[in-house]
Amino acid sequence: MSTDVRNPYYDGYVGVAQIRSFQIRPTKYVSAIYIPIAPQHVGRAASVGALLLPLIAAACAGAPAIFGTHGLAADRIALLGWVCTIISCVVLGIITILVVVALVRRRPARASSADDRIEHSGHAIRWIVIGGIIVPGVTLVVTFLVTLVIQAEVANPPQRPVATIEVTGHRWWWEVKYLGVGPSGSVVTANEIHVPVGQPVRFELVSADVIHSFWVPQLAGKTDVIPGLRNTMWMQADQPGVYWGECAEYCGLQHTHMNFVVVAESPAAFQSWMAQQRQPAARPIDAADADGLDVFRRSGCGTCHAIQGTQAQGRIGPDLTHVASRSRIGAGTLPNTPGNLAGWIANAQALKPGSGMPTMTLSARDLRTLLAYLETLK
Numbered sequence: 001m002s003t004d005v006r007n008p009y010y011d012g013y014v015g016v017a018q019i020r021s022f023q024i025r026p027t028k029y030v031s032a033i034y035i036p037i038a039p040q041h042v043g044r045a046a047s048v049g050a051l052l053l054p055l056i057a058a059a060c061a062g063a064p065a066i067f068g069t070h071g072l073a074a075d076r077i078a079l080l081g082w083v084c085t086i087i088s089c090v091v092l093g094i095i096t097i098l099v100v101v102a103l104v105r106r107r108p109a110r111a112s113s114a115d116d117r118i119e120h121s122g123h124a125i126r127w128i129v130i131g132g133i134i135v136p137g138v139t140l141v142v143t144f145l146v147t148l149v150i151q152a153e154v155a156n157p158p159q160r161p162v163a164t165i166e167v168t169g170h171r172w173w174w175e176v177k178y179l180g181v182g183p184s185g186s187v188v189t190a191n192e193i194h195v196p197v198g199q200p201v202r203f204e205l206v207s208a209d210v211i212h213s214f215w216v217p218q219l220a221g222k223t224d225v226i227p228g229l230r231n232t233m234w235m236q237a238d239q240p241g242v243y244w245g246e247c248a249e250y251c252g253l254q255h256t257h258m259n260f261v262v263v264a265e266s267p268a269a270f271q272s273w274m275a276q277q278r279q280p281a282a283r284p285i286d287a288a289d290a291d292g293l294d295v296f297r298r299s300g301c302g303t304c305h306a307i308q309g310t311q312a313q314g315r316i317g318p319d320l321t322h323v324a325s326r327s328r329i330g331a332g333t334l335p336n337t338p339g340n341l342a343g344w345i346a347n348a349q350a351l352k353p354g355s356g357m358p359t360m361t362l363s364a365r366d367l368r369t370l371l372a373y374l375e376t377l378k
Contacts, residue, residue, distance in 0.1 A: 070239045070264075071219035072200075073154045080150045087139060154221070157200035157234040164202045165193065169212035169225040169247065172254035172355060173318060173331040178274065179204075187277045188306070190318030191260045191331045193245075196270040200236040213249035216262050222248050237264030242327075253354040259332030280309025281321045281377050292373025295366045304356075307377070317356060324378040330355070342371050 069078045168175040178187040195201045205214050205225045212225040216235065223233040237243070247258040284290040293310065296302065302312030308321040326336050330352050334340040346367060348357035362370065
């Protein structure tokens, strides 16, 4: 929404305050307020800035912490982060102390003269050599060596991966294929990755369009997803849970809403999930579900989407064979509820402008029957 802001001291408008809501984390929202004002109203702008501080704090609440790790690779990367952070803090502290000492012990001001000369002191030279060459050099060497050791540790998993997952970055969603399983040679899903706890999983990353970056902060480091290249990485979750992942490389209009989740579960639960995902879509069990499948066909949904076990074999959008089993839709944009799914089908452009999902013109009856059918795809 937009709100006009009048300047009481000027016959006109200072600007327009635009308030826009956007999603920072699942189920967490923050409003960004932009108020263009004249320079003489800096005080007012400062007051607005002070009001924004709680919103900024709310934006950070619940975000995945890179130091709150739950995976072997992420643990080592966090260790490197702590080393760099501690070294930076020590260096900053030393520099701050030296600056304060220099200010306190500075020489008294005096009139300059032509006889003034720069005094050379062995003590000063030692400060330059030790503080400006030796200490920075040792610090850089130590940091470099620690980095090499950690890179070697995270280059390969500690044991053979139990699964290979191909992840394809699209604008703006993630296609997920479990290779070498199922009748067709792969299990296909979207924006939701299941992995067994305590066992490494191999990822092969490819891009269908532009450069993306695959990142699960609490489980592993970033890996670029580049068109024409197949980058590999591995991941191991040490604790059960749902971990938030995201694209960490700006890739266009909906980069912010190109997210996914990694569900870490027990090996038994993982195998059960895989067995369920191998199955084709459930057949309609009553006339209402059959009508929903008919709406799916008549509306051209199968041109973009696939539902295994039906004639719909589209490859442009996400595979919908088990769409009702996923926790979110729109690459993390919304929770997967009947109401949100109906809104996404009817007008996805209002929820995620620029996405590849077109606006569907359906009657209320057709929308209800299509939604009822999709809810059976678990």
